Amino acid sequence: MKYKKVPLTAVRRLSIYARTLSDLENRGRETVSSEELGLDANIPSTQVRKDLAYFGQFGTRGKGYSVKELNRKLREILGLDRSWNVALVGAGNLGKALFSYPGFRRQGFHIVAVFDNDPAKIDKEWKGLKIQHIKKLPEIVKEKKISIGIIAVPSSAAQEVAETMCRAGIKAILNFAPKRLFLPPECKQGTVDLAIELENLSYFLTK
Structure with missing residues (x-):
């Protein structure tokens, strides 16, 4: 509706x-x-x-x-009456923490694919899910009917990753990189900048 x-x-x-x-x-x-x-x-x-x-x-x-x-x-x-398949790009410490967070699955958000471009991480498994090279993202998005992407990469790579997601057909992106993304209007985005949240708190502590 x-x-x-x-x-x-x-x-x-x-x-x-x-x-x-x-x-x-x-x-x-x-x-x-x-x-x-x-x-x-x-x-x-x-x-x-x-x-x-x-x-x-x-x-x-x-x-x-x-x-x-x-x-x-x-x-x-809110779309919580169904399940959503999610792709996570970035298999570093932040990515692993997000992958392990049980609250996503409880609300119907299932991380079904993890990507990175670091050869040392490719083919390693997180709870039985193999980390894939980012170049495989388009085919896996289509294969697994992925609608949502999570970005957990350095800010220097965030824009390129987001554009790759949009071209692959992902319609919504949650960005954890401290960088503003410029995307087409049909690709919705949300940003979580943990440093800004702390800066907001420190502002009030100085008053």
Whole structure:
């Protein structure tokens, strides 16, 4: 289903709501008000209602939201009602940490291919998955129906890797390299720069 243009910040909050609802569901809650959901998610209830309104009408006035139904709907909106095959490029320390992170698989993101260009790493196995040379990425993306790519390479190589991913048919990229990527609009991207996150925290510590 297509929705009207939604701010990225609202989409990110949907993930927080979905996690909060999953926790409530595990605790046996059947209904929740926007005030309660906002309190648990540490987000104002007015913002909760505004965010949900982008995607339709939920809940009943005076009764709140069905925890199970709202959680199901938000997971559907976020694409978490299916599995996604993921390619990881970069078999260094960061790449290995990302590959080993169990949270991806729990949410339906399965790293099914790992690539590098270091001859010393090619053909080594991580939990039974063989590291492939980056030149094999296009054929493996097609073979394994990979939709998402993760970049964990030095910044000097990130742009080239991202372009290779896009040409191979990958539609979304999560970039861990500290570099801004320039990609065609049909190839969506997100960036996680851990140094910037620490810099933001250090800013507040100096005040």
